Amino acid sequence: MSAPTATPVSFGRRAGRALGDDRMRAAIARGTGLMVQRRHEAIAELRNADELRDAASVIRAAALQRLPELLERWSDNLGALGGHVHWASDADEANAIVAGIVARRGAKVIAKGKSMVSEEIHLNDVLERAGADVVETDLGEFIQQLAGEPPSHIVAPAMHKDRFEVADLLSADRGAPVSPEITAEAAYARRRLRQAFLDAGVGITGVNFAVAATGSICLVENEGNGRMCSSLPPTHIALMGLERIVADFDELDVMLNLLARSATGQALTTYTNIITGPRRPGEVDGPEELHVVVLDGGRSAVVGTRFSPALHCIRCGACLNVCPVYRQVGGHTYDSVYSGPIGAVLTPLLKPTDPAARELAEASSLCGACTEICPVRIPLHDLLLQLRHRDARADASRLRRAGFWLWSQAWSRRWSFGAMVLGARVVLPLLRRLRWLPDIGWLGAWRQGRELP
Amino acid sequence: MSACTPRDEFLGRLRTGAAGGTGPIAPPTPRARFVRARTGPDGFMAAWRALGGTAERVPTDELRGAVAAFAAGRDGPLLAAAGLDVDADLRWPDCGSQAAAGAAVGVVRAVAAAAQTGTALLRADDNRGRAASLLPPACVLVIDAGTIVDTLGDYLRGTGDLPSQLVAVTGPSRSADIESTLVIGVHGPGDVHAILTG
Ligand code: SF4
Numbered sequence: 130m131s132a133p134t135a136t137p138v139s140f141g142r143r144a145g146r147a148l149g150d151d152r153m154r155a156a157i158a159r160g161t162g163l164m165v166q167r168r169h170e171a172i173a174e175l176r177n178a179d180e181l182r183d184a185a186s187v188i189r190a191a192a193l194q195r196l197p198e199l200l201e202r203w204s205d206n207l208g209a210l211g212g213h214v215h216w217a218s219d220a221d222e223a224n225a226i227v228a229g230i231v232a233r234r235g236a237k238v239i240a241k242g243k244s245m246v247s248e249e250i251h252l253n254d255v256l257e258r259a260g261a262d263v264v265e266t267d268l269g270e271f272i273q274q275l276a277g278e279p280p281s282h283i284v285a286p287a288m289h290k291d292r293f294e295v296a297d298l299l300s301a302d303r304g305a306p307v308s309p310e311i312t313a314e315a316a317y318a319r320r321r322l323r324q325a326f327l328d329a330g331v332g333i334t335g336v337n338f339a340v341a342a343t344g345s346i347c348l349v350e351n352e353g354n355g356r357m358c359s360s361l362p363p364t365h366i367a368l369m370g371l372e373r374i375v376a377d378f379d380e381l382d383v384m385l386n387l388l389a390r391s392a393t394g395q396a397l398t399t400y401t402n403i404i405t406g407p408r409r410p411g412e413v414d415g416p417e418e419l420h421v422v423v424l425d426g427g428r429s430a431v432v433g434t435r436f437s438p439a440l441h442c443i444r445c446g447a448c449l450n451v452c453p454v455y456r457q458v459g460g461h462t463y464d465s466v467y468s469g470p471i472g473a474v475l476t477p478l479l480k481p482t483d484p485a486a487r488e489l490a491e492a493s494s495l496c497g498a499c500t501e502i503c504p505v506r507i508p509l510h511d512l513l514l515q516l517r518h519r520d521a522r523a524d525a526s527r528l529r530r531a532g533f534w535l536w537s538q539a540w541s542r543r544w545s546f547g548a549m550v551l552g553a554r555v556v557l558p559l560l561r562r563l564r565w566l567p568d569i570g571w572l573g574a575w576r577q578g579r580e581l582p
Numbered sequence: 583m584s585a586c587t588p589r590d591e592f593l594g595r596l597r598t599g600a601a602g603g604t605g606p607i608a609p610p611t612p613r614a615r616f617v618r619a620r621t622g623p624d625g626f627m628a629a630w631r632a633l634g635g636t637a638e639r640v641p642t643d644e645l646r647g648a649v650a651a652f653a654a655g656r657d658g659p660l661l662a663a664a665g666l667d668v669d670a671d672l673r674w675p676d677c678g679s680q681a682a683a684g685a686a687v688g689v690v691r692a693v694a695a696a697a698q699t700g701t702a703l704l705r706a707d708d709n710r711g712r713a714a715s716l717l718p719p720a721c722v723l724v725i726d727a728g729t730i731v732d733t734l735g736d737y738l739r740g741t742g743d744l745p746s747q748l749v750a751v752t753g754p755s756r757s758a759d760i761e762s763t764l765v766i767g768v769h770g771p772g773d774v775h776a777i778l779t780g
């Protein structure tokens with residue numbers, strides 16, 4: 130049986146490192162705490178939140194059962210209006226499609242709004258290698274681009290940074306000091322990015338929902354950068370996972386009533402863009418070309434299996450905000466585009482052959498807070514458990530599972546950090562002395578990476 | 583050029599994978615019900631103000647004056663979407679993007695509004711363009727009080743044809759990306775003024 134050191138830097142080791150980063154942990158604790166509170170207040174404004182969540186769950190399940198039919202109808206409708214739909218089996222195909230459009234249009238500057246799919250396929254690297262200047266325009270993504278880091282939260286990409294770290298990054302970009310006040314930082318980003326919108330030959334965005342009945346794509350955002358990216362450049366490319374479809378506006382309405390409330394605690398985001406084809410004759414502005422790239426990327430292998438509810442996710446981030454593991458270690462510890470409970474479920478499903486991805490299914494205390502808060506009622510902790518069982522049968526050693534059990538218990542709501550310290554100080558040495566636990570592997574690494582109080 | 587998978591092949595994978603066999607499903611689509619329902623012009627204005635916008639209601643023949651009063655004393659030209667009957671220094675799209683980006687105020691007519699959430703609906707066709715309501719730091723949204731519905735869902739269900747872009751604007755541009763602290767006016771207009779007429 131292979132030792133649990135199969136991955137170069139294990140989750141446990143990364144978690145150990147994160148636990149030593151007090152500044153990051155303070156930022157995450159603050160950010161997630163505020164988001165949970167705002168979500169709670171916004172859901173409380175609904176008289177029938179439970180009914181809507183039940184309906185949303187059924188709508189998502191029904192959409193997955195009818196995927197071929199809905200996607201076909203949606204793409205027929207969008208195609209009839211002059212939109213181009215591209216089908217990408219994997220990241221390489223998706224990147225090649227986007228790079229091909231960028232090259233054909235001769236775009237030098239690309240203004241990019243938030244898109245998790247673009248992170249999933251590492252699109253920026255591909256476009257930059259081809260010589261394009263790719264500018265992330267969402268404030269949080271812009272900060273992350275300057276930092277050279279991926280987003281650490283699906284809704285608030287720079288949640289782990291405080292205003293002083295942001296000021297340092299912006300000052301370096303400007304070549305002159307930017308004051309560490311949040312309004313000054315946002316104002317700098319506004320000035321700095323404005324010209325990119327006007328110069329961009331291509332705008333790239335994500336897609337929150339595609340509407341089969343009308344051929345529309347719906348894009349929600351707060352800053353206005355999504356509107357800019359989809360309105361000002363002569364070409365708009367939108368990226369979506371194949372599961373992001375609803376049948377009609379009735380279903381979209383249910384989703385919109387839950388998405389922003391669950392994500393940021395708003396009734397609706399500031400801008401709900403419903404885009405139905407490129408600019409029409411008689412319209413005075415808007416892109417000449419609209420391309421939508423639909424990514425499979427491992428999803429079709431999940432559809433119809435017992436893990437299929439993982440594809441119901443609407444990317445609200447609520448499960449991250451309540452997760453005791455995420456709140457302690459932050460998003461980067463997951464070393465995956467998708468972090469938190471949904472990341473722990475989705476990553477191993479989309480990357481079934483990657484041992485590091487499979488390890489993420491262990492990154493949960495199974496406390497159930499994620500399942501409780503999920504607006505579309507994905508049984509997240511149950512799916513995590515099923516993934517562990519699947520992997521346990523495949524290759525995980527008993528010892529490793531016992532270790533993770535101890536570890537996850539220490540994370541749980543009932544146990545405290547003190548229990549983990551006790552475990553590290555007392556139980557682990559005891560186990561080692563009894564030769565039940567080798568002094569290598571992720572537990573040892575975790576312990577070594579951590580100053581015990 | 584395109585290296586994409588043919589649609590039939592792509593969807594075919596889903597046909598074999600889908601749980602399938604259950605036939606068409608008609609999922610329930612309940613409407614949201616609210617603890618505090620907001621309706622009509624007063625409801626809209628209350629919701630809009632709660633988001634950080636400003637609002638006033640004027641007789642239709644006083645629109646010009648109301649727009650001029652809002653724009654008075656601002657540092658930069660007033661931009662209006664083509665076809666809107668107000669006094670303006672610049673007309674979109676004739677003035678071009680760079681000039682529009684230098685305007686202090688943009689004025690557009692919303693096709694409708696939703697009271698519950700304080701949402702103004704802008705269409706790429708009827709509003710005569712997308713940029714006039716997006717580039718300047720301040721935006722005036724002119725709304726006919728008779729077009730106010732309860733919710734965005736009500737508007738969407740009632741609209742037949744769609745323009746290339748329909749955007750539902752719910753308050754000023756905002757972000758909470760730094761320390762989860764709200765800032766107003768990040769890329770879109772931070773100063774949004776609704777003028778209800780009629
Ligand atoms: S799994 Fe549920 S709670 Fe988590 S991001 Fe997706 S929709 Fe939100």
